[in-house]
Amino acid sequence: xxxxxxxxALPGDPAGGATTVVVHPDAAxxxxxxxxxxxxxxxxxxxxxxxxxxxxxxxxxxxHVYGALARHRARTAVDWSRVDLWWGxxxxxxxxxxxxxxxxxxxxxxxxxxxxxxxxHAMPASDGPDGxxxxxxxxxYAAALAAAGGGRLPRxxxxxxxxxxxxxxxxxxxxxxxxxxxxxxxxxxxxxPPPTRITLxxxxxxxxxxVWLIVAGREKAGAVGLARSGxxxxxxxxGAVHGxxxxxxLLDRDAAAELR
Ligand SMILES: O=C1O[C@H](COP(=O)(O)O)[C@@H](O)[C@H](O)[C@H]1O
Numbered sequence: 001x002x003x004x005x006x007x008x009a010l011p012g013d014p015a016g017g018a019t020t021v022v023v024h025p026d027a028a029x030x031x032x033x034x035x036x037x038x039x040x041x042x043x044x045x046x047x048x049x050x051x052x053x054x055x056x057x058x059x060x061x062x063x064h065v066y067g068a069l070a071r072h073r074a075r076t077a078v079d080w081s082r083v084d085l086w087w088g089x090x091x092x093x094x095x096x097x098x099x100x101x102x103x104x105x106x107x108x109x110x111x112x113x114x115x116x117x118x119x120x121h122a123m124p125a126s127d128g129p130d131g132x133x134x135x136x137x138x139x140x141y142a143a144a145l146a147a148a149g150g151g152r153l154p155r156x157x158x159x160x161x162x163x164x165x166x167x168x169x170x171x172x173x174x175x176x177x178x179x180x181x182x183x184x185x186x187x188x189x190x191x192x193p194p195p196t197r198i199t200l201x202x203x204x205x206x207x208x209x210x211v212w213l214i215v216a217g218r219e220k221a222g223a224v225g226l227a228r229s230g231x232x233x234x235x236x237x238x239g240a241v242h243g244x245x246x247x248x249x250l251l252d253r254d255a256a257a258e259l260r
Pocket of ligand 1: 059161163
């Protein structure tokens, strides 16, 4: 008997986890649905292992998802004191800078949750222990990951990702150098401001059980279409991220406009 066909898979998709594509009518519905889905994913992880680990993203759609989660009634079903939070990337700016992904997540969601501060693993800031040295800051974050994982990467239940109009994910930009041999890399001269960033590399993101790419807006439709067309990782990093168990493309109708 042949294996069941994954309805979301394309010929270029990597073997392994299944791929699903869900298209919502608008950005507000997408954010609410992603928040609801996240509550269930965290609950399931805690039911299975007693804890959960989530990798956060920055960007426009993330702010809406975090807001929806902060309002979601079922959020209180999650034991937030047993959730580890990591970041997929960070803009390398001073602590508390409004453009830091951490600042956005704290304001939209984290400040209202009963988290264990020891499980909130923000990426270092440019006024942190390594000063304005993003390579040292990236190495520090890699060491924190390794410490949490007992010498390996910790288990990530879900990695949340937005994507840019150029099909970047986290701070992995098309045709832009970083050290992909590392688990965490500094990024300099980023095509999108601010120019200096820290990012989990694609192999690190791809260790997650589930990767969710959450995308809204017509300006992202070309990037979604490109990433789903089998373009190379260099041209469309968003097409090269996949969860070991599942990859979910969670889109609004506008972002899905150029899907074949
Ligand atoms: O700069 C970043 O951009 C991407 C996408 O953001 P968006 O505003 O175009 O949705 C985001 O995923 C990433 O975390 C962030 O650092």
